[in-house]
Amino acid sequence: MGDSRLRVGLYLSGTVVGLVLLLGVIAPFVPYDPADAVDYDQLLQAPGMGHIFGTDGQGRDVAMRLLKGTEAFFLPGLMAAALATVFGALCGAVSGYAGGWLRGGVLGTMQLIDTLPRLVFIILVCTILNPSIYLIAFVAAVLFVPSIATVIRRRVEALGSEDYILAHVAHGFRPVRILLYHILWLQCRPLLIRQATYVFGYVLFVEVALSYLGDYGVQEPDPSWGNMVAQARGLRGVSAWPWAVPAVAIVVTIAGFLAFGNLLARADEEEVR
Amino acid sequence: MSERSDLLSARGLVKRFRSRSLLRGGQTTIALDAVDLDVHPGEVVALIGESGSGKTTLGKVVTRLTGLDEGQVLFEGEDLFAVDRGELRERRRSFQMVFQNQTANLHPKMSVREMLDESLRLHRPGLGEGERRQHADELLDRVGLLPRADQRPASLSGGEKRRAGLARILATKPKLIVADEPTSGLDAAIKLQIIDLLKQLKGEKLTYLLISHDLGLVRRIADRVLVMLKGRIIEEVPAPLLGQTRFHHPYTGRLMRAADLARDRRRPPRERRDPPRVTRPDEAEARGGCVYSPDCALAERLGILSRCRRERPPAQVVGESHWIACFGAPSELAEEDE
Ligand SMILES: Nc1ncnc2c1ncn2[C@@H]1O[C@H](COP(=O)(O)OP(=O)(O)O)[C@@H](O)[C@H]1O
Ligand code: SF4
Ligand SMILES: [Mg+2]
Numbered sequence: 283m284g285d286s287r288l289r290v291g292l293y294l295s296g297t298v299v300g301l302v303l304l305l306g307v308i309a310p311f312v313p314y315d316p317a318d319a320v321d322y323d324q325l326l327q328a329p330g331m332g333h334i335f336g337t338d339g340q341g342r343d344v345a346m347r348l349l350k351g352t353e354a355f356f357l358p359g360l361m362a363a364a365l366a367t368v369f370g371a372l373c374g375a376v377s378g379y380a381g382g383w384l385r386g387g388v389l390g391t392m393q394l395i396d397t398l399p400r401l402v403f404i405i406l407v408c409t410i411l412n413p414s415i416y417l418i419a420f421v422a423a424v425l426f427v428p429s430i431a432t433v434i435r436r437r438v439e440a441l442g443s444e445d446y447i448l449a450h451v452a453h454g455f456r457p458v459r460i461l462l463y464h465i466l467w468l469q470c471r472p473l474l475i476r477q478a479t480y481v482f483g484y485v486l487f488v489e490v491a492l493s494y495l496g497d498y499g500v501q502e503p504d505p506s507w508g509n510m511v512a513q514a515r516g517l518r519g520v521s522a523w524p525w526a527v528p529a530v531a532i533v534v535t536i537a538g539f540l541a542f543g544n545l546l547a548r549a550d551e552e553e554v555r
Numbered sequence: 556m557s558e559r560s561d562l563l564s565a566r567g568l569v570k571r572f573r574s575r576s577l578l579r580g581g582q583t584t585i586a587l588d589a590v591d592l593d594v595h596p597g598e599v600v601a602l603i604g605e606s607g608s609g610k611t612t613l614g615k616v617v618t619r620l621t622g623l624d625e626g627q628v629l630f631e632g633e634d635l636f637a638v639d640r641g642e643l644r645e646r647r648r649s650f651q652m653v654f655q656n657q658t659a660n661l662h663p664k665m666s667v668r669e670m671l672d673e674s675l676r677l678h679r680p681g682l683g684e685g686e687r688r689q690h691a692d693e694l695l696d697r698v699g700l701l702p703r704a705d706q707r708p709a710s711l712s713g714g715e716k717r718r719a720g721l722a723r724i725l726a727t728k729p730k731l732i733v734a735d736e737p738t739s740g741l742d743a744a745i746k747l748q749i750i751d752l753l754k755q756l757k758g759e760k761l762t763y764l765l766i767s768h769d770l771g772l773v774r775r776i777a778d779r780v781l782v783m784l785k786g787r788i789i790e791e792v793p794a795p796l797l798g799q800t801r802f803h804h805p806y807t808g809r810l811m812r813a814a815d816l817a818r819d820r821r822r823p824p825r826e827r828r829d830p831p832r833v834t835r836p837d838e839a840e841a842r843g844g845c846v847y848s849p850d851c852a853l854a855e856r857l858g859i860l861s862r863c864r865r866e867r868p869p870a871q872v873v874g875e876s877h878w879i880a881c882f883g884a885p886s887e888l889a890e891e892d893e
Binding site: 446448449452453454455464468 | 664
């Protein structure tokens with residue numbers, strides 16, 4: 283891929299990521315009462331002054347619901363991304379660096395988790411526990427640990443096999459510093475960011491799916507991108523805005539996060555070449 | 556035998572590598588076979604021998620980068636394999652190894668200056684930020700890399716990578732440097748630059764264990780030369796005598812001819828008198844004998860081949876600071892010195 287196209291892609295996807303992060307951070311500070319927002323004088327307004335994305339079937343501002351809807355996945359997504367990358371990185375580093383029973387134990391556990399089909403398992407957890415989105419995010423994080431650990435383990439093994447760790451040990455560095463700083467932080471950061479964006483995107487996807495299906499996700503009148511689409515389903519042919527806006531937001535966000543992670547990792551590889 | 560003034564004194568080093576294979580059972584490679592090694596302060600000791608003879612392994616053992624099956628390594632009189640891990644890390648700054656693999660010596664994500672800064676922070680914790688920078692600049696200047704200080708390894712040439720690796724090691728103010736093949740893979744002009752740099756550092760009273768099969772480099776820099784074959788040191792010779800005396804181990808002679816042949820491109824390879832094989836007939840009687848015996852023309856000429864196959868030849872002194880582990884070594888010289 284050309285250098286400039288890579289850069290453009292990074293800027294575009296980076297803008298999406300930045301925007302979502304911005305919305306996620308400010309949303310909790312914006313006061314919103316979903317009951318209060320209903321306004322039967324303003325049903326299905328087209329976008330315009332006052333309502334940049336128009337209003338829905340109950341006269342509620344779509345842009346506002348879009349903003350508040352980020353609360354449904356933002357913190358759980360961040361939490362899951364952080365948990366999965368930290369534990370994935372540690373498991374990967376340990377199984378790539380250590381030997382013997384420690385490596386065997388970690389690898390075995392990873393393989394076991396990896397046999398679980400993610401979405402099926404999450405739905406199973408939902409039907410049994412009817413959990414909060416945080417528990418779902420936690421489960422998603424655990425389910426992602428093995429694949430992250432594998433990526434990191436490969437990198438650690440590739441680096442370790444080339445006398446690389448040995449040369450740093452020889453120089454007097456502590457193994458912990460070599461592993462955490464020289465390898466994980468300096469060498470695996472783009473890989474980890476990529477994995478983190480996957481997990482974040484996945485949590486959004488799961489939240490959207492659950493809210494859309496309606497039984498387990500965010501319940502009306504509280505907004506979520508998933509239930510916004512579900513709510514506006516019946517409006518097809520009447521007004522596209524109430525469902526098109528959240529639908530586009532979902533697709534753009536997931537695609538933006540995945541692309542950002544991928545492009546960042548690729549830019550990093552090209553830089554080292 | 557070991558003197559107080561020895562910086563490094565190793566005795567009876569044995570290192571085996573076992574490769575486990577389910578089908579064929581375990582196979583053992585003897586990488587070091589009862590090796591003794593002394594390095595005195597201020598001298599450059601060269602280790603030569605074809606690849607696979609155990610040079611790198613010896614370098615790693617005397618810096619405790621790999622385990623040891625038998626023997627003892629004393630660094631400044633202290634048993635290196637007896638100190639605990641924390642102590643060892645402290646000691647490491649005194650003996651540094653430059654790896655043959657250049658990507659191992661450098662961090663791909665750090666500029667040369669950043670690497671030096673990190674090393675100085677680790678090894679000279681007393682220095683402030685400004686002093687570290689000044690020190691880094693001095694080191695960079697010493698190895699002639701000041702203009703390239705902010706480059707990462709990927710944009711450095713082969714020779715510059717060597718310099719960077721050396722600078723990083725010099726940051727610890729080591730007492731002993733083990734340099735593994737410092738000129739391998741470089742073309743002639745760059746090689747000369749590195750040789751000059753190593754020479755200049757030698758002038759600054761640095762002590763090296765120089766691992767190389769580049770005889771040109773060895774002759775220019777080393778004080779003493781140790782010849783390794785199949786995990787054994789089979790000759791020690793003062794560097795100025797290398798190739799200048801008729802008393803050489805037959806294997807050293809072969810190395811010398813190979814080096815000369817390599818320089819003279821006109822001679823076709825098929826005229827090479829020495830077969831590429833070193834050892835086999837069954838690993839020279841499972842290593843009870845001389846490891847060169849399956850290839851040795853001298854043994855045949857002297858009619859001592861059966862003895863060479865069965866007994867390990869002891870060191871025979873053939874001159875001042877010069878010995879050869881060979882039954883064919885001139886006996887009158889050997890007796891004179893005993
Ligand atoms: N990590 C290892 N595992 C198994 N065998 C090894 C290992 N390192 C070295 N050896 C073997 O030990 C012998 C000596 O190797 P080495 O010290 O690298 O030689 P040199 O540096 O002289 O080329 C070789 O036969 C090599 O195959
Ligand atoms: S000991 Fe025997 S086989 Fe070995 S080098 Fe000397 S003469 Fe040749
Ligand atoms: Mg080697």
